Amino acid sequence: MNIVCSKENLHSGIQIVSKAVPNRTTMSILECILLETDGSQVKLTANDMEIGIETKIDAQVIKEGKIALDAKLLAEIVRKLPDNDVTIEVKNDFITVITCEKAIFTIIGKSGSDFSSLPEVEKIDSIMISQLTLKEIIRQTIFSIGHDINNILMTGELFEITGDVLKVYSLDTHRISIRKVYLKNSYPNRKEVIPGKTLNEIMKILPGDADKDVTIFFTGKHVIFEFDNTMVISRLLEGEFFRTDQLLSRDYSTKISINKKVLQNCIDRAMLLIKEEDKKPIIMSISDEVMELKINSVIGSMNEDIEIEKQGQDLMIGFNPKYFIDALKVIDDEMVDIYMINPKSPCFIRDNDNNYVYVLMPVNFITVDGA
């Protein structure tokens, strides 16, 4: 192989596929990026056996071929090269010479044939969504996936397509996050569970352009994301996702409207007084026009009054402050509505059209606080 490409293209291609290079593996070939000529382009591939990423960059192909190069070393070398054309030439015994201006690096690659290629799948069923929207709905839900591998479906997110509506669900044992977006086209109904790890990587490498689309193919066992010159393939999680309908009642006995930023800052301050391991709840005492927030810990105590608009009954209810902050952080509205029933029933943070619904289980502060 002998190719010439710009440092910039090569660098950005490596950055994209590096997301599928495993940190620790016993198979050193997986720590490599495969470079392979493809017409007047070079295809870069990485594959950690869960996610595979492939991206193409423009290049002048002097001699066709392929080579697997250590991903970290290649990334570091390319990052430190001058901003100019880079030549990569493979000689006998996988000796690879990388030249840019007067700098000449010589490293040893591995046979491209040893690289585990990505699964071949038929691309038939697909949906289209803008890069920005996909990036946003992942960010707005990914924080509440579970991390218990014994409960594998919780480690993924449900993508539910109904006509032109895409709903994304994530949940762990304490909370549920749901986001709804409208697609440009209508599609047959479909429910698929995509691994959280895949979505996290997609979120990182998606440029997030509002005018450009991502095509998502579902192939039974796999999902493929295609955008720009990049393709990401991942296994789907098998099994039926948790049913949340019965939890999502619209009943409430107390509804408050509150300035989101004020509430978020207040809980953020309160969290200073809690250490990770210690499960102190934040206690909200809701009365007409005012909510008092209070936290008590071995470190000290904090309380703060926040103006609210209230409908319904007064209420005293406790929450894990981190879960509350997680949801508030990804809501862009200035004011949020919070719906509650009683100190033991789930609380809802949602807008009128259910474009977002964040469900939080309260914490039993009576026993925890000893009050």
Next chain:
Amino acid sequence: MNIVCSKENLHSGIQIVSKAVPNRTTMSILECILLETDGSQVKLTANDMEIGIETKIDAQVIKEGKIALDAKLLAEIVRKLPDNDVTIEVKNDFITVITCEKAIFTIIGKSGSDFSSLPEVEKIDSIMISQLTLKEIIRQTIFSIGHDINNILMTGELFEITGDVLKVYSLDTHRISIRKVYLKNSYPNRKEVIPGKTLNEIMKILPGDADKDVTIFFTGKHVIFEFDNTMVISRLLEGEFFRTDQLLSRDYSTKISINKKVLQNCIDRAMLLIKEEDKKPIIMSISDEVMELKINSVIGSMNEDIEIEKQGQDLMIGFNPKYFIDALKVIDDEMVDIYMINPKSPCFIRDNDNNYVYVLMPVNFITVDGA
């Protein structure tokens, strides 16, 4: 104690004195900042028994007094308060209430009387230097102090005052850094060794204003830095600093002039191929107009030609690339002159007026490289 001050002043005061709060200590009072009213100001003090820092902020003093508050907790609380006036009121049993707008924190302090006060020293002999100059000369020399506590003088820097000239020296077993600056006034000759740790903290908290001065008092056993509303006190290191005169010969057999940035980038790239523990030298082959840089390691090899202007003999010489980079990083000149004698004698990077002199010991590449 009962005081009101702006969040901004309090926050910046805490940031300054926090540099003297120890990370780990068995004496929990040392983890505190002492707040003490002083006329219409509040004095903040921290003391890790090696360095003490004191700074004053404007405040409305409602009731005089003092209190020691956990430094980390106080810093975090203040950082997260709204940008407004902060009230700190000490009640019975050192219960301290911090109020800002509607947020009320209650924490438990410690008796201000238990705090170890800073040593009282007479401020007589002093020199003046601009904040910017002091900050710069520390930055330009501190990287080459030693870290072996069995060789305690190497962990400090020599400040040598001769008339209106201040020379700062730092050295370890492989290199020497010397910077020279002119002071606005002349002072009696003096040599003092200031701990590197103190200088590191000074460098961090000095605003670095070119128009404002730092007064440095030497009191036999201590050094005091005074600037703005802040005072830093530290012990001096006792003993005579290493004599470097005989090393600083001006003889050379090879002199090269080279573009600093080009050389720095080239060595930076070469360092990709070395792991920390592995002591591979970078080898420079100097001939007329060109210097070839070369490195060989288990990871791969790199070579690169750089244009130079040469006087004297051709030379092949090896260096620890990190030491070379450390010196180049803090030189602002576009072109640097490098003076060498032979592959075993010290090499000098210096300007014509000796405003900077960086001395590096070469590495014996013949045995290391097996060439």
